[in-house]
Amino acid sequence: MTTEDFTLGMKTERMTDIALAFKKTGALLAAIKLDLFSHISNGADTVEALAEAMGIDAEKVDRLLTACKSMDLVRKVDGRHENLSDVQRYLVKDSRTYFGDYLDYISRRDYSAWEEIADNLTAVAKSNEDDERTYLSYxxxxxxxxxxxxxGYEASIGLGHKLAKEFDFSRxxxxxxxxxxSGCYAIAACExxxxxxxxxxxxxxxxxxxxEYIDxxxxxxxxxxxxxxxxxxxxxxxxxxASYITPLQGYMPDKVIAALAKAYDALEPGGTILVVDYMLRDDKTGPLDPAFVNLFGIREGRFLGRVNTGAEWSEFLDEAGFVDADYRWFTPHQLGLITARKPS
Ligand SMILES: C[S@@+](CC[C@H](N)C(=O)[O-])C[C@H]1O[C@@H](n2cnc3c(N)ncnc32)[C@H](O)[C@@H]1O
Structure with a gap:
C-alpha cells in the first residue's frame, strides 16, 4: 500500500526548520535564563513592564518576546502578554512542575556533541567494550x-506521580x-x-x-x-x-538481558518486573525523542546504549526467564511501560 507523500508541493521551509532548529533552542534557553516566563506570570505583561522587571532595554526585550511569540510560547491577548498553558506550567519558576533548570542542564550538556553525529557514525571504535553511557564513570x-x-528529580517527580496513579503499587x-x-518514583508511590x-x-x-529527598x-x-x-x-x-526506570537505555541488549536476569533472581516466584524506558514504535518510525536518544547513543563509533522497541523488550524479558511480557506507552512521545512476571 502506498501512502501519499505529504511534502508534495512544499519548498524548503520544512528542511530549513529542521536544519536550523538550534535557533529555537537558543531563544528558549535565553528566555529561561532571563526568567521571561516567570516575569510574565508575575504580572509584568507588557514590553515596558518586562524591561523594568528584567533590567533590560525595551527594544531588546521586544525582540526576545517576538521570538517567543513566533514559537507559540507566549501570546498577546487584549494588549497583555501571557504564557501558553504548558509554558505556564513548566517554565515558571515557582510552579511545582517547573523544569526549566532541567532543560537548561541537558541542552548545555549535549548541545555541542550534536555537531559530531556524522563523525560518531563513521568513526571506527577503538575497542569493542561498551561504555555504559558514562553513568558509572560520571x-x-x-x-x-x-x-x-x-x-533528574526535577524532571521526573511529575512522572513519578503519574506512574503512581496509573500503576497499582499497593498490590x-x-x-x-x-x-x-533520586528516589522520585519511590517517593511518589509511597505518598x-x-x-x-x-x-x-x-x-x-x-x-x-x-x-536527602527521602528524608x-x-x-x-x-x-x-x-x-x-x-x-x-x-x-x-x-x-x-523489581523495576528499572530509565537506566537501561544506557546499555546494549546483552547487558540489558543480564540486568533483567539479575532482577529475576531478586524476585520471589510470581513477582513482577516493571521497566519504564525510552521506547520506539515496533516499526521504528519514531517517536522523535527516543529516536534521537538512540542516535545519540553512538560516540566515536562506540555504542553507549540503545533504545528498543516494545517487541524487543518482550524478547529480552523472555530471554531473562520472564513470562507474560506486555508493553504500552507511558508517555506517548517518549517512554514505554513494560511488565512481565517471574513464573510461580
Ligand atoms: C536516568 S537515571 C534514572 C533515575 C531514576 N530511576 C529516575 O527515573 O529518576 C539512571 C540511574 O541509573 C543508575 N545506574 C546506571 N547504571 C547503574 C548500575 N550499573 N548500577 C547501579 N545504578 C546504575 C544511575 O546512577 C542513575 O542514577
Whole structure:
C-alpha cells in the first residue's frame, strides 16, 4: 500500500526548520535564563513592564518576546502578554512542575556533541567494550552525581506521580527499584499507596542525594537504600516487584538481558518486573525523542546504549526467564511501560 507523500508541493521551509532548529533552542534557553516566563506570570505583561522587571532595554526585550511569540510560547491577548498553558506550567519558576533548570542542564550538556553525529557514525571504535553511557564513570564525581540526580528529580517527580496513579503499587509489599536515582518514583508511590516498602539500589554518590529527598519527604521508614552496581555480586533478594526506570537505555541488549536476569533472581516466584524506558514504535518510525536518544547513543563509533522497541523488550524479558511480557506507552512521545512476571 502506498501512502501519499505529504511534502508534495512544499519548498524548503520544512528542511530549513529542521536544519536550523538550534535557533529555537537558543531563544528558549535565553528566555529561561532571563526568567521571561516567570516575569510574565508575575504580572509584568507588557514590553515596558518586562524591561523594568528584567533590567533590560525595551527594544531588546521586544525582540526576545517576538521570538517567543513566533514559537507559540507566549501570546498577546487584549494588549497583555501571557504564557501558553504548558509554558505556564513548566517554565515558571515557582510552579511545582517547573523544569526549566532541567532543560537548561541537558541542552548545555549535549548541545555541542550534536555537531559530531556524522563523525560518531563513521568513526571506527577503538575497542569493542561498551561504555555504559558514562553513568558509572560520571557518577564517581560527587558533584556530577548531585547535578545529574537533582536535575533528574526535577524532571521526573511529575512522572513519578503519574506512574503512581496509573500503576497499582499497593498490590506489592517489597519493591526493589534498580537505578532508582533520586528516589522520585519511590517517593511518589509511597505518598500515594499504603503498604509498599521500597529498596533503592544505585551508585553510592547517587544514594547520598536520594537519602536527602527521602528524608525531606519523611519516608525513611518506608524507603531504604543500597549503594552498589546492579550487575554486582551482592544483591538484595525477596521482592515481589523489581523495576528499572530509565537506566537501561544506557546499555546494549546483552547487558540489558543480564540486568533483567539479575532482577529475576531478586524476585520471589510470581513477582513482577516493571521497566519504564525510552521506547520506539515496533516499526521504528519514531517517536522523535527516543529516536534521537538512540542516535545519540553512538560516540566515536562506540555504542553507549540503545533504545528498543516494545517487541524487543518482550524478547529480552523472555530471554531473562520472564513470562507474560506486555508493553504500552507511558508517555506517548517518549517512554514505554513494560511488565512481565517471574513464573510461580
Ligand atoms: C536516568 S537515571 C534514572 C533515575 C531514576 N530511576 C529516575 O527515573 O529518576 C539512571 C540511574 O541509573 C543508575 N545506574 C546506571 N547504571 C547503574 C548500575 N550499573 N548500577 C547501579 N545504578 C546504575 C544511575 O546512577 C542513575 O542514577
Amino acid at each position: 557518577m564517581q564525581d560527587p558533584e556530577n552525581a548531585r547535578k545529574f540526580t537533582e536535575a 506489592f509489599k517489597r519493591w526493589l527499584d534498580l537505578g532508582g536515582g 500515594r499507596h499504603d503498604g509498599v516498602a521500597v529498596t533503592i539500589l544505585d551508585q553510592a554518590n547517587v544514594i547520598a542525594i536520594a537519602c 525531606k519527604h519523611g519516608l525513611a521508614g518506608r524507603i531504604d537504600t543500597t549503594p552498589g552496581d546492579f550487575f554486582g555480586a551482592a544483591y538484595p533478594t525477596g521482592f515481589d516487584l
